[in-house]
Amino acid sequence: MMNRPKIICHMLTSINGKISGGYMGSKYAVVGGEAYETTNDSYHSQAWLCGRVTMEKNFTDFHKPELKEIATPYPRTDYVAQANAEMYIVSADPSGKVGWTKNTVTYENRPEAHIIEILTDKASDAYVAYLREQQISYIFAGKDLIDCTLASEKLLALFGIKTLMVSGGGYINWSFLQEGLIDEVSIVMTPSTDGRTDTNTIFERADNLPEIAPVGFKLKSVEIIEEDTLWLRYGLDK
Known part of the structure; x- marks a missing residue:
């Protein structure tokens, strides 16, 4: 039995593997967006x-946290503000930069999600206090880079998360993949592209991570969804 959740990388993409860009606002992406949620x-x-940028773009509008001077820092240990929530949203935020203004997120038709921050030792005492004041849960996993294995184990042990959807951006997706933590890759592919070269793909290796051998996959299933959208499911080729 695994001591971590089952982890699925679930992404909505263009036909050329992009996870952001102008195509997201096209008529072709409407069905894809609905299928992604279903x-x-x-x-x-x-x-x-x-990851942090995805959170800031979709949920905080890049709001900066208002940090105060801390006379007595909180201990740098994990903090569970809400156990047994119906849904959690997990923010991979190594340095502690996301400017949350409340401790839950609402998205589409999903249940209201309690926020969990994954921090590294780089996060400041002031940011830890900022999270505590708002009753936002957090865990520490890693010195400079997020230790995805340790973080996954803590998400199961502390919050009872048995199935975790990893949903971008490309850097955090790759971090989980390179540590061998992705059990399935689920791609909802819209029949469109915008040709941009400055947008992200499903998996991208950060410059400060070591290069590893290419990762192979085994196709589990293909489903044709309305309006020519595909749902592709892959397992790792172990």
Whole structure:
């Protein structure tokens, strides 16, 4: 039995593997967006995880945290503000930069999600206090870079998360993949592209991570969804 959640990388993409860009606003992406939510629901997960930039773009509008001077820092230990929430949203935020203004997120038709921050030792005492004041849960996993394995184990042990959806951006997706933590890759592919070269793909290796051998996959299923949208499911070729 694994001591971590089952982890699915679930992404909406263009036909050329982009996870952002102008195509997201096209008529072709409407059905894809609906299918993305329907297929996400089919996994019955207890949490979904995104990187810092994705969180700031979609939920905080890049709001900066208002940090105060701390006379007595909180201990740098994990903090569970809400156990047994119906849904969690997990923010991979190594340095502690996301400017949350409340401790829950609402997204589409998903249940209201309690926020969990994944921090590294780089996060400041002031940011830890900022999270505590708002009753936002957090865990520490790693010195400079997020230790995805340790973080996953803590998400199961502390919050009871048995199925976790990892949903971008490309850097955090790759971090989980390179540590061998992705059990399935689920792609909802819209029949469109915008040709941009400055947008992200599903998996991208940060410059400060070591290069590893290419990762192979085994196709589990293909489903044709309305309006020529595909749902592709892959397992790792182990």
